[in-house]
Amino acid sequence: MLAIVKSCALVGVDAVEIDVEVDVQRGMPAISLVGLPSGAVKESKDRVRSAIRNCGLRFPSERRVTVNLAPADLRKEGPAYDLPIAVGVLAASGQIPLDVLEGALILGELSLDGSVRHVRGVSAAAYLAHSLGYERIFVPEGDAPEASIIPDIEIVPVGHLIALVEHLLDLDCIPALDRDSVTLEDNQPGYPTDFADVKGQEHVKRALEVAAAGGHNVLMVGPPGAGKTLLARAVPGILPALSLDEMLEITRIHSVADILPEDVPLVRHRPFRSPHHTISQAGLIGGGSVPGPGEVSIAHRGVLFLDELPEFGRTLEVLRQPMEDKFVTISRASGTMRFPSNFMLIAASNPCPCGYYGDGMTACTCSSTMITRYRQKLSGPLLDRIDIHVEVPRVDYDKLADTRRGEPSETIRERVQAARDRQMARFSGSSLLCNADMGPRRVQEVVTLDEAGSALMRSAMQQMNLSARAYHRVLKLSRTIADLEGIGQIQTHHLAEALQYRSRAQ
Numbered sequence: 001m002l003a004i005v006k007s008c009a010l011v012g013v014d015a016v017e018i019d020v021e022v023d024v025q026r027g028m029p030a031i032s033l034v035g036l037p038s039g040a041v042k043e044s045k046d047r048v049r050s051a052i053r054n055c056g057l058r059f060p061s062e063r064r065v066t067v068n069l070a071p072a073d074l075r076k077e078g079p080a081y082d083l084p085i086a087v088g089v090l091a092a093s094g095q096i097p098l099d100v101l102e103g104a105l106i107l108g109e110l111s112l113d114g115s116v117r118h119v120r121g122v123s124a125a126a127y128l129a130h131s132l133g134y135e136r137i138f139v140p141e142g143d144a145p146e147a148s149i150i151p152d153i154e155i156v157p158v159g160h161l162i163a164l165v166e167h168l169l170d171l172d173c174i175p176a177l178d179r180d181s182v183t184l185e186d187n188q189p190g191y192p193t194d195f196a197d198v199k200g201q202e203h204v205k206r207a208l209e210v211a212a213a214g215g216h217n218v219l220m221v222g223p224p225g226a227g228k229t230l231l232a233r234a235v236p237g238i239l240p241a242l243s244l245d246e247m248l249e250i251t252r253i254h255s256v257a258d259i260l261p262e263d264v265p266l267v268r269h270r271p272f273r274s275p276h277h278t279i280s281q282a283g284l285i286g287g288g289s290v291p292g293p294g295e296v297s298i299a300h301r302g303v304l305f306l307d308e309l310p311e312f313g314r315t316l317e318v319l320r321q322p323m324e325d326k327f328v329t330i331s332r333a334s335g336t337m338r339f340p341s342n343f344m345l346i347a348a349s350n351p352c353p354c355g356y357y358g359d360g361m362t363a364c365t366c367s368s369t370m371i372t373r374y375r376q377k378l379s380g381p382l383l384d385r386i387d388i389h390v391e392v393p394r395v396d397y398d399k400l401a402d403t404r405r406g407e408p409s410e411t412i413r414e415r416v417q418a419a420r421d422r423q424m425a426r427f428s429g430s431s432l433l434c435n436a437d438m439g440p441r442r443v444q445e446v447v448t449l450d451e452a453g454s455a456l457m458r459s460a461m462q463q464m465n466l467s468a469r470a471y472h473r474v475l476k477l478s479r480t481i482a483d484l485e486g487i488g489q490i491q492t493h494h495l496a497e498a499l500q501y502r503s504r505a506q
């Protein structure tokens with residue numbers, strides 16, 4: 001007898017519909033799994049067999065059991081098919097009816113005793129089920145709150161295979177998830193670091209506000225202990241509040257990456273990611289044998305902080321494409337998948353290998369060759385994508401001892417939001433979102449200088465020996481600075497501030 005159960009597979013951060021077909025026939029006793037399953041899915045056979053037996057049900061081992069996952073050209077990964085396969089085997093061997101599963105999608109991993117375990121990508125699965133018109137989705141009990149972020153679909157939390165069998169036999173109905181029982185709001189604290197808690201560094205805070213306002217990437221250069229990490233951590237809290245669509249998008253990525261905390265069904269805050277410099281290229285942009293999102297995608301719509309940037313070495317080469325396209329493409333024999341990667345990059349570096357070049361308090365012990373070589377590690381295509389360079393000196397004792405609080409992140413965020421609103425209006429109808437996205441041609445169209453501004457830029461080009469690229473960068477930044485002030489025409493003081501953010505090397 002043939003049974004078909006509807007389930008889904010993850011491709012990138014999207015779920016796609018899968019038919020789990022189970023056929024139980026007379027013949028050589030065997031169980032075979034077909035339809036391009038990976039090694040991890042093949043282990044399903046053993047888990048399903050044990051779970052069924054340990055639930056006191058019958059596994060038809062005297063027959064030939066064929067499990068086909070269709071479409072066959074899609075590679076299936078992971079343990080999420082255990083539950084649909086088990087249901088299919090029980091139905092195909094005549095132990096349960098399938099009509100109750102009409103209009104339902106089902107997924108879940110089984111442990112050997114039949115309890116149903118957490119799987120990745122449940123919100124993607126619920127989104128798929130909803131968009132394909134399914135009435136309900138059966139998910140692992142612990143994942144039900146995550147599924148509930150998708151509206152208008154009934155969510156059935158399954159804790160144990162036995163409970164599902166009793167539900168299908170109409171013996172004991174599993175109640176659908178009560179959406180009111182799930183708290184989507186106020187279950188997470190706000191951003192952990194507030195600008196008000198950062199002592200001194202007013203010019204760095206200002207540079208980070210400009211960066212947040214225009215979506216610009218930043219490089220902070222300063223000695224150890226200057227507070228670069230603390231400053232970077234505070235940045236997500238001054239970026240505009242997330243829209244619901246953005247929250248759903250981030251949640252889906254974090255669920256697929258399997259980093260969603262158990263008690264957080266919906267990510268409500270911008271991510272902050274700070275991978276160590278020993279990370280692999282696959283870890284940074286995604287990939288691996290089971291392609292999953294990398295740090296650039298987990299940081300989507302938030303901040304990617306790369307401390308000790310020169311130490312990342314050649315790993316950084318892979319950042320170019322995701323930064324350019326704002327998504328990562330990973331190709332496999334089974335197809336191509338995409339992961340979003342629209343993040344703000346904040347990089348930090350010491351000024352030299354020992355860290356104290358130009359410090360004033362601690363003497364630098366590096367030779368000039370060492371310093372040159374160290375800085376050369378920082379040249380190249382990545383630096384081209386960093387609009388703001390800012391020096392972060394150590395804070396002197398008087399400022400550290402000052403107990404007055406600085407300006408809170410919330411106030412800064414309001415200014416950033418207002419500047420972003422102006423950019424949204426400017427770029428409406430185009431794919432651009434913020435000033436940092438503008439290419440040279442767009443800069444020419446959007447940024448016009450008056451006579452005084454042109455004169456200042458002419459002399460800066462000559463005296464500071466600015467390249468064409470640096471020139472465009474200064475114009476983009478001055479546009480953002482003027483947007484923060486709510487002014488249409490760029491003025492000389494906007495340009496003067498933007499000129500301070502250029503790199504010493506460029």
Ligand SMILES: [Zn+2]
Nearest residue numbers: 352354364366
């Ligand atoms: Zn040094």
